[in-house]
Amino acid sequence: MTTSSSTTSSIAWYSPPRVTTEPVGFAARLTETIELLNEAATYTPCVFAHSLSAEDMVLFHLIATHRIDVQSIALDTGKLPTATLELWRRVETIYSRRIERRTPSGPRLAALSDVDADSQIYESKHIRALCCQIRKTEPLRLALAGKRAWVTGLRRAQSAGRETIEKNSFDVTFQLQKFSPIYLWSDEDIWYFIEKYEIPHSTLYAKGFASIGCDPCTRPIRVNEHPRAGRWWWEQTDPNTIKSECGIHVANANAQAGSLDLNDRTSL
Ligand code: SF4
Known part of the structure; x- marks a missing residue:
């Protein structure tokens, strides 16, 4: 990752909280999460969109250990960090469960190369x-x-743009039911659960990354920066209200999907 070398400087970088005591109210949140996963599984067929994040490792662990009938998929954008690809292989082996790979294709993918999207983003x-x-x-x-x-x-605590996330609602963008079983979990909940059950997670968290996506669009953050300040940071205008999203979880993604044009650089 191009930005990770900077983590060796004297700057105080983010590191995940080490939580060894169960957070207040955690047992109730965990119970609700398992109930929501089981409810989601009744909507056959149901899929879990796994990003290999710490949050999604918690859900993957629960789906596997509770034998919940939900298929896991992940998007291999072609731009994932090596650490994410390594984790992907590792967790499939550890849990003996496949995470189905979904990749981009078609002429519009080739067109991204034509406009040198890697630098133009x-x-x-x-x-x-x-x-x-x-x-x-x-x-x-x-x-x-x-x-x-x-x-x-998704969790409400992740960003200002996610603080109204529902545990279960109809997704107008993709036209199906959307479950967010850890919508109420805090950072402490996530890392307490990971520590307690020794759940595998990305090595990038120990290098200052709080939120991990594609390699060109993810950087480590400093202590006290917003947890999502390392995602599309060059687009952020207010460090206290980070709202940038890739489009997957925002209501207008459906409209964008039909309107974005490689030849039109003025509409956003
Ligand atoms: S996160 Fe960055 S590299 Fe990944 S799909 Fe979006 S713009 Fe492209």
């Missing part, structure tokens, strides 16, 4: 949104086609 919000649409939103849309529900690792 930093200068053009339009190209960045296109890249997210072609590498993430469209493959996810195909993966969700024909499904009745999907499960995500």
Whole structure:
């Protein structure tokens, strides 16, 4: 990862909280999470969109250990950090469960190379949104086609844009039921559970990364920075209200999907 070398400097970088005491109210939140996963599984067929994040490792662990009948998929955007790809292989072995790979394809993917999207994503919000649409939103849309529900690792505490997330609601973007079983979990809940059950997670968390996505669009954060300040940081205007999303979890993604055009750089 191009940015990780900077973690060796004297700057105080983020590290996950070490939580060895059960957070107040955690047992009730865990019980509700398992109930929601089981409820999601009744919407056959249901898929879990696994991002290999710490949150999604918690859900994957619960799905596997409680033998919940939900298929796991992950989007291989072609831009994932090596550490994420290594974790992917490792957890499939540890849990003896497959995480189905979904990849972008088609002429629009080739067109991203034509416009040199790798470098232009930093200068053009339009190209960045296109890249997210072609590498993430469209493959996810195909993966969700024909499904009745999907499960995500979204949490209200993650950002201002996510503080109204529902535990179970109809997803107007993808037209199916959407479950967010850990919607109420805190950072402490996540890391307490990971520590307690020794759940595998990305090595990047120990290098200052609090939220991990594609390699070009993820950087480590300093102590006291917003947890999602390392995602699309060049687009952030207010460090206290980080709202940038790839389009998968925002209501207008459906509209964007039909309107973004490689030749139009002015609409965003
Ligand atoms: S996160 Fe970055 S590299 Fe990944 S799809 Fe979006 S713009 Fe492209």
